[in-house]
Amino acid sequence: MSELNLRELHNTEFPVPNDLQSNVAITSLSKIYNWSRRSSMWPLLFGLACCAIEMIATAASRYDLSRFGMEVLRGSPRQSDLMIVSGTVTKKMVVPIVRLYNQMPEPKYVLAMGACASGGGPFKEGYNVVSGIDKYVPVDVYVPGCPPTPQALLFGLIALQKKIDGQSLANFDDVPWYGVGPSEAVPVPVLGPDIIDPRQMELIRRAAEAAVEGQPIGKREAPKRQEAAAPAKQAAVAKTADSADGEAVAADGDIDPKKARLMKKREEMLARKRAREAAKKAQG
């Protein structure tokens, strides 16, 4: 835990005599509460992909996480208050991640480390990757990079500390875990062919019912530009039908100019062949 700085805690609205300032501090309850929380944050020990290597490096002696009171990475969500999502979040892994988040006690925070955790990264819209962990759990700090350096992660952790410093015990929006009743768990997504967010269940159900009734849910409407071009298309069909006796016009009305040209050539060849045969007969 970092050293207690009484001058930092001191609230100048209530002046303390100069000779007592290194021994006495007058401060608000929120400030001492935030100071103690942000100076003893225990991250949950887990990594998902390459970003985890940088997180491990951050926890090693060179960068010294213990300066921030964060060196105690816990192996259990029950003892952690910070989740560092370090790496690519696959559809398979998002389910245990949300479950672990729900098992962490309040107050708890989430830091999305790297491009993958923040928005899918280089694998965005891949068949097996979710486009950011913030679609499933609330994220407090995003650290950009692929991977972010240990310095960038430290910067993100300091940003989180600043966020905590700004919270007030008097504002229940800042500290909802002191509200009436237990805090609500985040819905755990359902793993399937495509992962389902239970919060969207009503929307999915309505879309499925509409699809059963034959309504065009999810189908694209034809752009207006195409509708305006329809008379021109009919004219072209008529022209091609004139030139190739209608054979080049498909049954659904579509024109095949290549086929029309071939038909014309074939007609000309047959005509030449018939002329040659007639000439031979006349000679014979």
Ligand code: SF4
């Ligand atoms: S952001 Fe880059 S380094 Fe981090 S997990 Fe994704 S691909 Fe790996």
